[in-house]
Amino acid sequence: MRALAWQGDRLALLDxxxxxxxxxxxxCTSAAAVTSAIRDLVVRGxxxxxxxxxxxxxxxxxxxxPLEAALAMxxxxxxxxxxxxxxxxxxxxxxxxxxxxxxxxxxxxxIQDEDLAANRRMGELGAALIAPGSGVLTHCNTGSLATxxxxxxxxxxxxxxxxxxxxxxxxxxxxPWQQGARLTMYELVRDRIPARLIADSAAAHLxxxxxxxxxxxxxxxxxxxxxxxxxxxxxxxxIAARHHGVKFMVVAPSSTVDLATPEGAAIEIEExxxxxxxxxxxxxxxxxxxQAWNPVFDVTPAALIDVLVTERGVVAGPDRAALGALxxx
Ligand SMILES: CSC[C@H]1O[C@H](OP(=O)(O)O)[C@H](O)[C@@H]1O
Numbered sequence: 001m002r003a004l005a006w007q008g009d010r011l012a013l014l015d016x017x018x019x020x021x022x023x024x025x026x027x028c029t030s031a032a033a034v035t036s037a038i039r040d041l042v043v044r045g046x047x048x049x050x051x052x053x054x055x056x057x058x059x060x061x062x063x064x065x066p067l068e069a070a071l072a073m074x075x076x077x078x079x080x081x082x083x084x085x086x087x088x089x090x091x092x093x094x095x096x097x098x099x100x101x102x103x104x105x106x107x108x109x110x111i112q113d114e115d116l117a118a119n120r121r122m123g124e125l126g127a128a129l130i131a132p133g134s135g136v137l138t139h140c141n142t143g144s145l146a147t148x149x150x151x152x153x154x155x156x157x158x159x160x161x162x163x164x165x166x167x168x169x170x171x172x173x174x175x176p177w178q179q180g181a182r183l184t185m186y187e188l189v190r191d192r193i194p195a196r197l198i199a200d201s202a203a204a205h206l207x208x209x210x211x212x213x214x215x216x217x218x219x220x221x222x223x224x225x226x227x228x229x230x231x232x233x234x235x236x237x238x239i240a241a242r243h244h245g246v247k248f249m250v251v252a253p254s255s256t257v258d259l260a261t262p263e264g265a266a267i268e269i270e271e272x273x274x275x276x277x278x279x280x281x282x283x284x285x286x287x288x289x290x291q292a293w294n295p296v297f298d299v300t301p302a303a304l305i306d307v308l309v310t311e312r313g314v315v316a317g318p319d320r321a322a323l324g325a326l327x328x329x
Contacts (some may be wrong), residue, residue, distance in 0.1 A: 002056070002148075004043060004048065006105075009062065012028075016040050031060040035077045045146020046082070048147055051087065053088055054088070054107065057088065074088055079299070086256075091108070092271070115256065116150060117311070119147055120151060123158060125313070126153075129309075130162060130167065137171075138180070138216050140180055141180060141231055145186075153249070154184065154187060154218075167313050168194060168211065170197075180307035214248075215238070215249065216249045218250070223266065225262065226315075226318030228250050242304055247306045252326060254326060259327065274294050278280060
């Protein structure tokens, strides 16, 4: 399964707004179309939106568009996942070095291929931390639909199940956009991995039963001190996990670590339209004129994170020194 495919002159995106009930591909032939697709969650997931944006730059170069404008447009598509900015910075560096459309396509391909390799490496590293016979809980979607393939947190789960270490997976529905119910369950069922969907509000109760040994989540931006922005609801999972003695693992490629952001309070949290909270599948479910607040990320303090798994290595208790060491600082 994959979220996107470069087709030589266009970027095909699996429209994740329609999954799992309909598998429809959208073909983007311009940077503007890719920008809209990222903004509208046709494609979502921190690594996946970075990869899509890189191909958006290739489309702009092939069309002879002003590249600085295309970069700025793509960069503004969503604010929280640093992978978007990281990928565009890589493309901008190649542009500054004089890369033409073909060279930029090679860079976008490298970004995509490196992400897949990173996911498989993180799967190995993360699964090795999990004792045989473990139950895990995951939040949102961090699988093939959020990355170049295999997944970050879901990659660790795939590897852990394959190694016989994980015997039960629980996925939260992840209101309001339901990435867990619609996307993670879609991936796990297709992989024939035993998984049970739970309501977001059932997570602490499940932990209390002793059925969960690890909470395993992805990330959208990891600040220099280890504070981590991820899908809304992650913070309360971390609090409940600590209370119940459940270990908390964040899995993210190094492209998600942002040493330029000093701490979690400095991370911009995307707020999306209240309608996404007031409706389900486009059908209004809340009384007209009701108000809503719809932040779609929150920040988990580093102190609540037991381990961070990256392709560069595992960091126990992520902090400024440990993250700096990952990057040779
Ligand atoms: C593998 S990172 C996926 C990351 O992105 C998700 O957010 P969204 O679906 O809004 O793009 C969520 O935070 C996941 O953890």
